[in-house]
Amino acid sequence: MEGCHAEINSGLDSFEQPDLLQPQLVQLPETLVMGIELRAQQPNQQPNQQPNTARFSQLWNRFLAEQMQLDIADSINAERLYGLYTDYSDDCRDYSLILATEVCSIDNPLENMVGIAIPAGCYLRFEAIGAPADAAAQLWPQIWRYFEVTPAHQRACTTDFELYEPQQTSIYIALKRW
Template identity: 30%
Template sequence: MDVKLREVLPFSVSGLQVRTLNAAEQKPDTARIGPMWERFFVEDIFDKIAHKQPESFMYGVYSNYESDASGHFDVTAGAAVAAPSEGFAQIQVEGGDYLVFSAKGPMPDSVIQTWGLVWAYFEDNPQVCRKFATDFEVYTGPESVAVYIGIQDSAAFSRSSN
């Protein structure tokens, strides 16, 4: 898998938001992320978000982590905005170093498989530590996604990729 290191400048996203945890997402009756995305598409939320940045992609932002991958966190489905959009949640994506995992293929299977690769990468590379501040998915096309994972120390990634 090709993992890239990218520096990201802070930006804001407005959209729908749910609070969940990974254990709940494994069961259809407690999963909240899929239903949120379904509502996002059915109600054309992307087109209803005010103050959208020109040429904004769709984003899925993971934030407000309770602890690590096992705790509660927020997920926001939305668009990059220049100012808050009334009636929608607002999240500030932190600037800093991110590892980028890219995938192409039918959604949502492609993004779900990419998250599996993310978890495997961090399990296989314990010297690279996640920040658990903000992470995000950027959907650059109907079958194209990049998952950005915030990391604590970019030098640890450089050492792991040698």
Template identity: 30%
Template sequence: MKYAERDAFEVVGIEIRTTNADEVTPRGKIPGLWQRFFSDGVLDAIPHRKLGAPIVAVYSNYENGVHGAYSLLLGTEVTAIDRLPEGLVARAVPKAKYAIFESNQGPTSQVVPDVWKRIWNWGEGTRALAADFEVYDERARDPANARVDVFISVVGP
């Protein structure tokens, strides 16, 4: 794990509201969000995409810390958020200091939950819960053999 400060940026995509408790049951919404993202061609429908920007999954609007509901937006960074097509939403990711966790390499369905287990064991007290995000860059092009970075907003200077 390493730390870095990141400037604010805006992401446009599709969004759900869920909980960690739901995501470990058949009621989980995250797999369906990913399926919809690709099957509906959401990435191609996003206006003002920033050239070369990766797919990002932004976790925000935390209710009751990490134990309650949160929003998950799946999309990409944009240069503007005007005139969004119906069904797309924008989310601002604030300037913050982040702890960056790198997943192991392997199937995304395995390495992403594994890195989140490391984050949950790392300690809730240091998390700012402003906005956290996963980055699916060129290292994640092959979902059977991917590596993903997870940025966790942290408390402190």
């Protein structure tokens, strides 16, 4: 963990934009999740644009309406929901969105579900209080702005995720180590 802080903290100190939230550098252990997947393709789009918003909303609505997290026997806490962005293409434009809950095992995924390990590593955590969908929508533009003005910090394009808890939303962005 110290290596993660030593490599990145100086850049965090220089990011003084009063109109933006300040991210926190965190070192996370591996986390296992299980849920449903959608492949998002963004041809001819910038990586920070969201042309798949309607498809994502439909997937979230289905996941929540069917209470899929309650069907997962190995679920650790069904109130904590994850929105993972993973399996990125080389240019970070195409990726998989997985709506999931944390589990103790991914060995036997339910039919039409996938199990994935969120890799251990250095992440920047951006947080917001409020309704989950609203909080995430407010955070993403700030995250894109952060990476525009802080070129020393580069996304790893491995697995980024939104963590939805009853009163708080956090978005974790995986960072490259250099």
